[in-house]
Amino acid sequence: VPDPDTGVATSLLADPASRILSRAPEQTAELAEQLAAVLRAGDVLLLSGPIGAGKTVFAKGVARGLGVRETVVSPSFALHAVYEGRLTFNHFDFYRLETSEEAFELAIPEAADAAAVTVIEWGDRFPGLVAPPYLDVRFEQGDLDDDRWLTIRPTGDGWRERSARHGHG
Amino acid sequence: MTRRILAIDTSCDETAAAVVGEDSSVLSSVVFSQADLHGPHGGVVPELASREHVGRITPVVDEALRESSSSPDDLSAVAVTRGPGLIGCLAVGIATAKSLALAWDKPLVAVNHLEGHVFSIELDRDEPRYPAVVLLVSGGHCQLIHARERGSYEVLGATRDDSPGEAFDKVARELGLGYPGGPVIDRLALEGRDAYGFPRPLLDETYDFSFSGLKTAVRRHLETHQVDVPDIAASFAAAVNDVLVAKLARAVDELAPATVAVVGGVAASPILRERLRTEVRSESDGLVLPAQRYATDNAAMIGAAGWWRFGQAGPSRDDFGPVARLGLVSGGDGAGS
Numbered sequence: 001v002p003d004p005d006t007g008v009a010t011s012l013l014a015d016p017a018s019r020i021l022s023r024a025p026e027q028t029a030e031l032a033e034q035l036a037a038v039l040r041a042g043d044v045l046l047l048s049g050p051i052g053a054g055k056t057v058f059a060k061g062v063a064r065g066l067g068v069r070e071t072v073v074s075p076s077f078a079l080h081a082v083y084e085g086r087l088t089f090n091h092f093d094f095y096r097l098e099t100s101e102e103a104f105e106l107a108i109p110e111a112a113d114a115a116a117v118t119v120i121e122w123g124d125r126f127p128g129l130v131a132p133p134y135l136d137v138r139f140e141q142g143d144l145d146d147d148r149w150l151t152i153r154p155t156g157d158g159w160r161e162r163s164a165r166h167g168h169g
Numbered sequence: 170m171t172r173r174i175l176a177i178d179t180s181c182d183e184t185a186a187a188v189v190g191e192d193s194s195v196l197s198s199v200v201f202s203q204a205d206l207h208g209p210h211g212g213v214v215p216e217l218a219s220r221e222h223v224g225r226i227t228p229v230v231d232e233a234l235r236e237s238s239s240s241p242d243d244l245s246a247v248a249v250t251r252g253p254g255l256i257g258c259l260a261v262g263i264a265t266a267k268s269l270a271l272a273w274d275k276p277l278v279a280v281n282h283l284e285g286h287v288f289s290i291e292l293d294r295d296e297p298r299y300p301a302v303v304l305l306v307s308g309g310h311c312q313l314i315h316a317r318e319r320g321s322y323e324v325l326g327a328t329r330d331d332s333p334g335e336a337f338d339k340v341a342r343e344l345g346l347g348y349p350g351g352p353v354i355d356r357l358a359l360e361g362r363d364a365y366g367f368p369r370p371l372l373d374e375t376y377d378f379s380f381s382g383l384k385t386a387v388r389r390h391l392e393t394h395q396v397d398v399p400d401i402a403a404s405f406a407a408a409v410n411d412v413l414v415a416k417l418a419r420a421v422d423e424l425a426p427a428t429v430a431v432v433g434g435v436a437a438s439p440i441l442r443e444r445l446r447t448e449v450r451s452e453s454d455g456l457v458l459p460a461q462r463y464a465t466d467n468a469a470m471i472g473a474a475g476w477w478r479f480g481q482a483g484p485s486r487d488d489f490g491p492v493a494r495l496g497l498v499s500g501g502d503g504a505g506s
Binding site: 050051052053056057071073074076077078079080081082095096105107141145 | 220308327331
């Protein structure tokens with residue numbers, strides 16, 4: 001279990017908009033697992049980036065960090081999956097959706113309000129649909145095939161205070 | 170006249186109703202899908218909103234009854250998909266089925282959508298021989314199943330990330346092709362060749378599947394190379410089909426089943442069907458493929474599975490509701506009596 005007061009994830013929170021290079025899917029999952037250690041019920045993460053950028057790998061890491069034991073798979077088809085761990089893990093995916101009305105029908109605020117951490121893949125598809133606060137996690141392709149740049153931006157109220165508490169300065 | 174069941178499926182995109190005889194003969198099967206309407210324009214997915222199901226369900230049920238010349242008096246039971254699927258969509262079918270069962274005083278049977286796919290091979294056919302090895306491949310699912318007898322399931326392996334149908338849709342969209350991706354890529358693949366040597370993930374290990382890395386490899390290739398689209402389609406389809414065929418063949422070698430079946434939307438692929446016939450088993454040697462219209466989501470398969478569950482356990486408890494995630498469970502999934 002990663003120590004919530006150390007590690008890459010907490011320094012990411014302490015240093016908004018920092019960019020980190022992952023060299024492999026395992027590293028992306030590990031980073032997400034560390035981040036999960038500081039997540040709380042009600043937290044929402046929006047993941048965005050091209051196909052195969054690591055969004056589902058990241059979601060799997062968050063789930064593992066929350067103590068989910070089942071295999072977490074891509075929810076592109078199912079749109080919403082729920083898993084139980086230390087906290088409930090909500091896994092949404094906007095990939096197939098064409099209109100914000102469809103996304104609205106997924107009733108994300110209701111699901112996110114419960115004792116759950118909510119991760120939304122393709123979360124940038126409908127700007128404004130999910131109200132802050134949330135963590136905006138972006139994935140970009142790096143130079144090598146397996147290289148990914150991850151940018152994590154705390155958005156909205158509350159994250160600044162939590163960042164300060166977790167910061168080293 | 171054979172006894173009849175009315176079956177309803179609203180688990181995801183399609184609104185479907187069917188009337189199925191006790192011998193699994195399909196008397197009607199109505200599927201309302203917007204994919205048909207939007208496919209030619211490219212990239213438009215069906216309206217997923219549950220309110221669309223609310224609007225369509227009554228006409229679809231009426232049409233299923235009319236096409237089969239059934240009146241409510243002719244029905245022995247009402248079957249409905251309980252899960253897996255989208256809660257809001259499932260709830261429309263369940264509420265409809267419960268209302269009709271109450272109004273017509275018919276027993277109600279809750280059906281697992283995945284078991285429906287397994288029973289798609291019985292539609293308009295004789296009951297298959299068991300044991301069977303069943304590969305269930307669709308937009309949302311990818312499982313290799315060992316059924317020692319009818320209604321008994323051991324999942325040998327499943328996808329660890331994406332389903333094959335999802336990978337087809339995503340690659341099709343990357344190529345700027347239409348929706349759904351499977352048929353489009355299949356058509357193009359016939360004009361291309363397997364020129365790019367994409368990875369065959371987990372080919373020789375385990376019965377689990379992984380298609381995420383393959384999808385990524387295609388995207389990377391598109392970003393870094395000038396490509397021939399039919400060749401990309403052929404290379405991608407070959408990689409997916411190689412994995413599906415190899416794992417199925419390995420399970421067939423190991424378990425020597427009487428029946429080998431491939432079900433789910435991906436089983437509608439002509440390329441995959443031909444490869445199964447030549448590389449796994451012939452149809453005279455136990456290969457059973459559902460008719461293409463019963464490979465993709467439909468309610469007739471829910472009717473066939475409904476008859477089986479009804480025969481095994483009688484009506485379901487009337488307090489069941491929709492379940493988003495539901496695995497295949499031998500002997501029913503808990504909604505039975």
